Amino acid sequence: MSEYQEYRLEREQIDFLLERGYRITRVSENLSGAFLDFELIEGTKQEWKQLNIKTPEGRKYFSTLLFRKLN
Template identity: 90%
Template sequence: MSEYQDYRLEREQIDFLLERGYRITRVSENLSGAFLDFELIEGTNQEWKQLEVKTPEGRKYFSTLLYKKLN
């Protein structure tokens, strides 16, 4: 897969989880990418998902989303 296709897949996965009500609760970065922890709380139920973001564009994308949410 090309790097652009990898980025599109990562962006779609992030958007899918956020649209379903998940929120990013933790970001762990390393030299090869980042791990995003997502949490969904519905009543007394909690669900967690983890997504690995490897592309630089994907890392910029979720960083921009977090920045917008803070401001």
């Protein structure tokens, strides 16, 4: 898979979770990429998901989303 295709897949996964109501609760970065922890709270039900973002473009994408949310 090309790096662009990998980035598109990462972006689609992030967007899918955010559209479903998940929110990013933790970012853990290392030399291999970043791990994003997502949490969904619906009433008394809680769900967690984790994505491993490996591409530089994917890391830029979620960083941009976080900065937009802060402003």
